[in-house]
Amino acid sequence: VTTLADVARAAAVSPSTVSRYLSGQLRLQPATERRIQQAVQVLKYIPNASAKRLAGGSTGVLGLVLPDMSNPFFASFADATAQAALGHDLTIMLCATRDSRENEERYTDLLAARAVDGLIYVGMHARNPRLAQAIADGLPVVIVDELLEEVPSVSTISVDNFSGAFQATRYLTGLGHRCVAYVGGPAELMTEKERRRGYTAALGQAGLGQQDDLMFSGPYSEDTGVSALPRILTHPSRPTAVFCASDYTALGLLSAVDLLGVTVPGDLSVVGFDDAQVVRYTRPKLTTVRQPVSALAAGAVDLVLERVGDASAGPRQLVLPVELIVRDSAAPPAQPPVTGRTLE
Amino acid sequence: VTTLADVARAAAVSPSTVSRYLSGQLRLQPATERRIQQAVQVLKYIPNASAKRLAGGSTGVLGLVLPDMSNPFFASFADATAQAALGHDLTIMLCATRDSRENEERYTDLLAARAVDGLIYVGMHARNPRLAQAIADGLPVVIVDELLEEVPSVSTISVDNFSGAFQATRYLTGLGHRCVAYVGGPAELMTEKERRRGYTAALGQAGLGQQDDLMFSGPYSEDTGVSALPRILTHPSRPTAVFCASDYTALGLLSAVDLLGVTVPGDLSVVGFDDAQVVRYTRPKLTTVRQPVSALAAGAVDLVLERVGDASAGPRQLVLPVELIVRDSAAPPAQPPVTGRTLE
């Protein structure tokens, strides 16, 4: 294995010259330059990353902590993050916790060991004491789609969940729906809170009251949608539409409609949230709120780097706009609404 | 930031004692032990990963190279790999190439810099010269779902693609289908070759000839399925079933059937390959060949580690069995087949 010293020897210069030349902070005489290039070529020199890290202080690695890669939203976020990071010559260390306390701790240990230059936390509450410690020690962290009240001085980036939910719900009320159900996510997540707030606000603006027993929640998974459907359909208010705070719950819900003998959007309109790749191929194609995943990931990477570069940089909070993508899963209600029916 | 030396000083022992104690290769007197533990606690000592790597030689990181995380199969493979790696106290460095030559090279550079202990290559041809160099230099590599003729001495692991395709196709012919179309993947991939071979073999066993113009190919993506469908339906042989070598093409195909006025499985039976999470929620639920993703990932990790531990260990080839999962997308053909019809 070739080292810097070998190259230096072969090129008859000092190691530091090679080091600085290779890192581009040195312009030297053509002759010397050629000799070094030759040596690198011939000896097939590849700088040792570990040594670089120890000496240089930075690792060139960003940690990406997320609950679960089998959720396509996180998967595409991870993809986008890796892509954005590569643009800065950084790589991603994947930390999928699967919501297991043990996994989380193992990863936190590894991460706290200065194995990464910064951390991107997504889709989960970072109520980790060791993480808090690491942050206090100066580890740059950015939280995606969550607000951390407990941990100050952390940058955050998220989409405008409130607005997205508002747009989706208003779209449904605008279509003439007077009773719109809601299927959300885990109560502790900020995304859930904001989306629910947006839903409620849109209902209020349309002069419709919310009904607590028309609002369901569970993990952002297909099963949540599957199990919510029968309860929606048998509800006395007879909702004609449902806003799902995740494409995956919408997908689950859609998969169950046949069994219950209803058609979408004929009997029930459905709007999702995320614009996952797959919902372009469901039947009917899902109307949904698009999250700008690439921008979210790129923004997250930029925010960490901002603090990697300048430890004294203050934390920032970014909110990205979302967009309603109209497809085929929502339509006006079949029968004209009867006044007062939602209150019957 | 606390270092080993700080701990040693606080515990009034030498750095080497602390080092060996912490790495578990030393049993020392209760009193000393307590002092060290105290010091670690109080000083919040966390060993520096970079230093460990430089001195110890191993990085604790496995590189995972795949084309694209937005393909759910790769995503869940990545998830499973991270999980398996964590079990060995290893983390995963994510390298999503997006089939871009440039990305691949960037990653290869990073990887060749001994930034990882080993490499898991999945879903793509590793025809990378620098990679070949790294392998020659002793970097342990395992290829998932591909056979590398060019690169010897590399371990491989894959599912039994031939058998899976064979089972799927035989299931269809067993149902009474006399004309079964095939929608496959990129011709250069081993998975495609093997699945096509399995399909052909099953057709042969059923006494049915293959028809080249009934075999389609393209990326393992939804669009491939979407565009194959009309060509299948208008084919003179009037296929009553189709085997898709990927769930995603099957999904695309399924999404297009309404437009073309056919029903599944009434008019057309469909079988996929992968058993992606999402196909449990399509309508109809997809009958498909299940890939044992967790076992595949765990096996891949084990294979790399085998060679990390013992550089002289010979390469191994593992093949995992697959299983046909019968759901609702395939049924006997509507009309009894007419003899000779497939040749008309």
Next chain:
DNA sequence: GTGAAAGCGCTAACAA
């Protein structure tokens, strides 16, 4: 059982 000392391969003052 414990310690001293020599690196691992690189970067970055500081000189020259």
Next chain:
DNA sequence: TTGTTAGCGCTTTCAC
């Protein structure tokens, strides 16, 4: 411009 010299924090012979 280029070279010299210390380390970065840890592991690991090798003595004691």
